[in-house]
Amino acid sequence: MLNGRDHRIDFFRGLALIFIFWDHIPHNPLAELTVRNFGFSDAAEIFVFLAGYAAVLAYGKIAQRDGFLVASVKILRRAWVLYVVHIFLLAVLMGIVFFANSHVETRDLVQEMGLQYFLSNPQQALTDELLLRFKPNLMDPLPLYIVLLLGLPLALPMLLRNARYVVGVSLVLYLLAPVWNLAAQEGGVWFFNPMAWQFLFILGGAAAIHGQRAKAPETRPLSRQPLFVGAAAYLLITGLLALSWKWPQVHDAIMPLWLGEHLYPISKTNLSPVRLLHFLALAYVAARLIPHSGWLNNWFARQTRRMGRYSLEVFCLGVILAPLADMLNALGGDGLVMQLFSALMGVGIMAVLAGWLDWNKRLGKPVKVPAAP
Known part of the structure; x- marks a missing residue:
């Protein structure tokens, strides 16, 4: 029987949301502290793996209690909610970017965000949006999660009975990823190839x-x-x-030519094996070194856990805040103080949203009246 919520999962999901937000702000000095600077993987791997972990933990418990049909209906209903959120979020993001672009004269934010396609071909862009093919910058993770959830009802029964078989099939699909991807706008493909990233999602569930x-x-x-x-x-x-990439001369000195020819490029789209291996090593070492409790009760950990608990809402807010932070930095002359202020203020606003959602949820719970003696 699957047990209850693991607070460590909430914490690391919240931390991944912070890293994703910082990585999405151009020239943000705090982005130098995120996991992508210290290895081959980044916060995207953390988010997808823990999404699979949390989804199987939650819906597996429902399947064991109420049956696979009920669990499948709840999964599909969640995927539908994510789809509606994706449509709404993209509309809001476009409005914010157009607004920011009208105030920033030194850069073309519309072009940088990949929204030029909408201006040049709005009718086709709207159709592609409904088909999950129009994905400007910052919008790639949500369509990926929708597709992964849609496939979960097929995998969940066997995952609960014998996860090894599901992992084996998932591995075969992962190996086929370089020759199989979904179509995107203007003849492109998805930045996060679902065929590759489903393997990390399934590994999280296993x-x-x-x-x-x-x-x-x-x-x-x-x-x-x-x-x-x-x-x-x-x-x-x-x-x-990874640190040597900041100094090309140092990198060329320590990297043998033959190894570089086999190692590069390290594909994020198809989840290159060296990226996957780096994340798995990171997850294993962290699981062995980080204790299960104690540290999760300090103030920062509690705020981060709360953000991870409401990951969808916090992620959407981070997508909206990133171009606003970029606009604020550009208007402030891209000074260090303004860059730090916008990055920290954004995280603070995300934490406030999570706190409000948590308070609102507790407010809606019925009060337990003690039984009369």
Whole structure:
């Protein structure tokens, strides 16, 4: 039987939302602190993996309690809500970008955000929007999540019975990803290829099921566990390599030519194996080093957990705030103080929204009246 909510999942989902917001603001100095600067993967992998983890944990519990039909209906209803939110969010984003572009004279924000297609061909763009083919910058994760949720009812029954078979089929689809992607506007393809990223989503679901099973505790120290040592070594090597990208001369000195020819380009669209391996190593090391409780009760962890708990609403707000922060920075001359202010203020607003949603949810709960003696 699947158990209740894991607060660590909420925390890291909230942290991924902060990283995504910072990464979406051009020239943001705080983006230098996000995970993408210290390895091959970034916050997108964290978000998709934990989305699979949370979805299987939540809907698997419903399937075990009420049956797979009820769970499937709830999954499809959630996918429909996400679809409606996607349409509405894109309309709001376009309005904000057009407004910001009218106030920023030094840059073409419409072009940078990938909205020129809408101005040149509005009728086709609206059709593509309904078909999830029109995805300007910042809008790619939501259509991906919709497609992944639509496939979950097919995978959930077997995931709960024998997750290994589902992971095997998912792996085959992942290997086919470079030759199979969905169409996007103007003859393009999806930036996040669902054929590739579904594997990470399924791995998250399988990890949720595996984590619920009772396991004998590992008694050996971490330094004597080959898997942990190998994962930590891979993180160290890829972290140093990623840092060297900031200094091309250093990178050329430490990177053998033959290795660079096989390593690059590191595809995010098709979730390159070295990206996938980096995230899995990061998740494994973090799971082994980070304790389950205690630290989750400090103030920052509580705010971040709350943001992760309402990830859809907070993500949508971050999409809206990113171009506004970019406009504010441009109007302020792209000074360091303004850049820090806009990045931190955006996170503060996202935290306030999560706090309000949490308060509103608790307000709607019925009060439990104690039974009369």
